[in-house]
Structures are given as structure tokens and as C-alpha cells.
Amino acid sequence: MQFRNHRIVGDIIDLSERYCAAGADELVFYDITASPDGRSVDRSWVSRVAEVIDIPFCVAGGIRSVADAEDVLNKGADKISINSPALENPGLISDLARRFGSQCVVLGVDSRDLDGNYSVYQYTGDPDKTTPTRRSTIDWVVEAQDRGAGEIVLNCMNQDGVREGYDIGQLQLVREKSLVPLIASGGAGEMQHFLDVFRMANVDGALAASVFHSAEIDIADLKQFLADHSVHIRL
């Protein structure tokens, strides 16, 4: 779920309940404007989400310190996801893992092909500020695991919003280097795309936003479809 301001918090609660009832296995909340603006966020919505759902959820965006993470986890989130702040200060991953355990610490990686190599991008919440870093995606994923990241969400930017399927090739490469759970993100447009990414890239989870928000794909139908095609999944 991506959102930018307080006005739609009510919608967030409604959506959370709806997705939970529909059988979603986990919800991820992205405050996508948090990092580029360098602002702190009002996190009372985290408590409200924790009250209405009984499945795990992860909060991403605006977590720049151990104190930020503690606030979010104390309000009931199960995991925190960091992206740009970890690129600015990779030691943050180590600090969070030591304090809360690797199982709470998710690394978000925005990655795309740049001159024939997969490279990490930063500040992707704001198109005007999005910049490539000098980091190779594979090196960053390996370093993050060494530092204690417990899960990698790989957002394949060249597929994001295109709805032509997950970036199987890139995910396969990252899978080989991931001994922690790997979640595919970016590109889901139809149910077959989910099946393809589970079968071909052996990912542990598949994340999608727009196809669910627009109700083009119903979560219960999707899970039944995957189960019918031998993907082990909770129904």
C-alpha cells in the first residue's frame, strides 16, 4: 500500500481489514515520501492497523534509526523495512538486527539494469530525486545479509507499474545469493505472473499493490489458483 498523507488513513484501515479478510498473508505499508523529504512521520496509524488485522504486517519508509524502528514495532508492526537509510548508513542494518533480531529487519532494494549490470537505486519515492547508486544489486544483497538483514524485498524497477510480469531473470540471480527469504516486487499484472515467479525464481513471497487496489485480481481467487497449480499456500 502506498500513501502520501493523513487524509487517506481511514482508507488504509478499511483496506487493511478487507485484504486481511480476503486471505492476504502479509501486508506491507510504504510511506514512500518519508525518506526523500527527510521528515518524521506521525505513526499513530500503525497502532490502528495492529488493532484491526490478525496477520503480520511490515512498515517501510521513514525508519532511520533504532528509535524509529522501536516506535513502529512497539505500535504493533511485526517487521520494519529499510531502504534509502540503509544505503546512507549500512551500519543501521547491523544495529537493527542486533537490537530486534534479524527476523524483524527487512531490506528493500530498488534495482534495475544499468549498462548491463543490476544496480541499486536510491530515493525512489520521488521521481525527481531517484538516483542510481554505485552499488551492484548482488553485492548489496550479500552485504545486507552479512549485516543481519532477515528478508530481502527486491523491487525490480524496470518492471514496476508495467504489469508485464515479475523480472524473473533478475530474481533468479538474487535468489542464488539469498539464504534469507526473498520477496518479489514489481510487475504483477495477472495471476499467471505470480505462478511464474514462484515456479521459476523460487521466491518465498510475491508482493503486489496496484492489481489488488484496483480489484483486478481478487486475493482469494489468486491463492486458489496458485494452490491448484501446486504452490504451497495458506487457503
Place this chain on the structure above:
Amino acid sequence: MSCQRPKARWAEMRPDSIAIIDSGGANIASLLVAFGRLGAGATLTTDAATIQAAERVILPGVGAAQDAMQRLREHKLIDVIRGLQQPVLGICLGMQLLADASEEEDVECLGIIPGIAARLHAETSSPVPNMGWCPIRKTKAHDTLANVDDGTYFYFLHSYALPVSGFTIAEARHAEAFSAVVANRNFVAAQFHPERSSAAGSRLLQNFLGMSR
């Protein structure tokens, strides 16, 4: 399917009837909410008298076994927990704390449920931490698992686990089988998070509240 569960008969339980031991770490909020949803009052505490007087005791835990044991020692709760007679439920790290020891930093734990928590074996097909929904298989009948069918999915979030033993009442598989739920006398412990396991988790918590002393 709905995320809103009807209030159960525990609604009349006193607010302090469930003591959640504050073992440090975060993530207690979802547990308080889960009991609230069942209409049961729960208190987060390190006070020995409150814990001893509670009808049910929960030992949760997130983070490192070392830190949690240190915290229990500081609050002089080691022997208090060992002496509890009412139903006690350990969750996630709390399950490992109830065991003899954890290989994580070689920590001696409470020694209430025999076994030593060992690190899960990591493979690309079985990543560690184990984070996600896994089905369980019952190995013994137990009140806590009443009306929970084999193959029911629960939400796991862990790197260490107790091996399968005679105290295992349900197992799950990662690279190898491990204990999903164990029980010894009035002590029960789950490796998964019932408070985040939707209707199945709610059922388990309800069963635990209904256990006779």
C-alpha cells in the same frame, strides 16, 4: 472469513487475569490486541505477585535469548516462572526460554521443557530466518490444539527451534522437522505467533484460555 472475531466467554475474566511477562523486546502490542479481540484482559508486567496471581501467564519474546534471560534474572523471575501452577504459554522466543538452553550464544534457559533450541539449517530452498506461513502436523492430542486440523497454517518468524522430542505435540518442517508446539505439565509453547495467525491462531489462544488448571 473475517478479521473481526466475536467475543467469547472469557469476557468476564478480570483485567489482570492474563499476565504477559515483559521479557523485553518489542512486539507486545499485537498480543494485547489479540486477547482484547477475544474479550480477555491482559496486563504486561514484570511483577512477581501479579504473575503468580494471574489465571493465565504468557511468556512472549522477540530478539535474543541472552537479553531476555538477563531481563528475567534482573526481575528475579526465574524461580517464579519455574514454580507457576496455572497454564503458561510461551510464544516464539518464549518457547525457547522455557527449554533447557539455546545454541544462540550458548544461553542456559529455564529448563521447564526439555530440549535445546538449535539454529535452523539454511538452504536457498529453506531460507533462514524462517518467515512465513507453514502448516503444522499434530503428533499428540492436547487441549491447546483442539479443533486445529493437521495442515493448518500458522505464521512463523524465527531462526532457532526446538528439535522434535517426546514433548512435541505438533511439528512443522523447514529443511528438517522441528517442534511447532510443545507441552510439559501446565506449560505449553508455540514457535509460531498465534496473535498473527488469523483464525487458526485465535482458535489456539481460545483453547489455551479454556484449559483447566
